[in-house]
Amino acid sequence: MRRILVTALFIFVCFLLQCTVFRALAFGGIVPNLLIVLTASFGFMNGEKSGLLIGFFGGLLIDIFFGSVIGFYALLYMYIGYANGKFSTIFYPEDIKLPISLILCSDFFYGFTCYVILFLLRGRFDFRYYMVHIILPEIVYTIVVTLFLYPIILRTHRSLEQWEKRSEKKFV
Numbered sequence: 660m661r662r663i664l665v666t667a668l669f670i671f672v673c674f675l676l677q678c679t680v681f682r683a684l685a686f687g688g689i690v691p692n693l694l695i696v697l698t699a700s701f702g703f704m705n706g707e708k709s710g711l712l713i714g715f716f717g718g719l720l721i722d723i724f725f726g727s728v729i730g731f732y733a734l735l736y737m738y739i740g741y742a743n744g745k746f747s748t749i750f751y752p753e754d755i756k757l758p759i760s761l762i763l764c765s766d767f768f769y770g771f772t773c774y775v776i777l778f779l780l781r782g783r784f785d786f787r788y789y790m791v792h793i794i795l796p797e798i799v800y801t802i803v804v805t806l807f808l809y810p811i812i813l814r815t816h817r818s819l820e821q822w823e824k825r826s827e828k829k830f831v
Contacts, residue, residue, distance in 0.1 A: 662819050666701070669812070670713065673697045674720045681804075689796040691804040692766055694721065698736050699765045700758065700812045702743030703750045710740025735772055739765045752817070758809055759802060766801050770794035 673693040681690045694717040702710020718736030722729045743761050750757060774789050783789075 661822065665815060665819060666713065667716075669697055669815070670694070670717050670720070673808075674717065678724070686800060687792075687796065689793070689800055691801040692769065692797060693801075693804065693808065694718070694736065695739065695766050695769055695801060696762055696805050696808050697812065698740040699743040699762045700809060700816075702740040703746045703758065703761055704752075704813075704816050705744070706747045707741050707744030710742075710744035711737050712740070714738070714740030731776070735769060739768060742768075752813055755809070759805060762805050762809075763798055763802055766798045767794065770797060 673696070677690060677693040681693070684690075698710060698714040698717055701713040714736030715733050718731075718733035719729075721732040721736075726732050743765060746757065746761060770789075770793065774786065774794070778789065779786075
């Protein structure tokens with residue numbers, strides 16, 4: 660129950676920060692994608708199911724408040740969370756290279772998919788412009804913010820695991 664509440668709080672806080680504080684700190688209209696960081700982190704820390712659920716609820720919040728179609732971002736974040744969950748077997752908390760590279764790939768996948776679905780199908784073919792002015796700056800900004808947000812997520816994850824282990828010993 661505690662893990663569910665902490666996870667819901669993380670989703671809500673990251674969504675609020677992404678939509679309010681970082682909108683004010685936008686560079687050229689580019690905002691870091693905190694929900695990608697959260698979805699990917701929970702995916703490779705806890706597995707496919709956790710990443711899928713975090714992605715669904717984070718994407719659903721974006722769909723409700725900013726999407727033109729309910730379910731597009733929820734589905735996209737679900738895929739990202741599930742794919743990152745596949746790396747839970749090789750995840751080591753001490754190594755930051757895997758999380759950074761997975762978050763980078765996830766943000767690129769997010770940007771590319773949004774381009775294809777939202778722009779290319781409407782006849783906007785200038786991928787180079789979209790790549791240079793939207794996808795790459797968002798990836799860089801997201802990675803910089805990841806360096807500060809990821810340790811908080813990792814520390815919370817470890818403390819929740821320790822709390823769950825202590826509560827398990829009480830029942831045995």
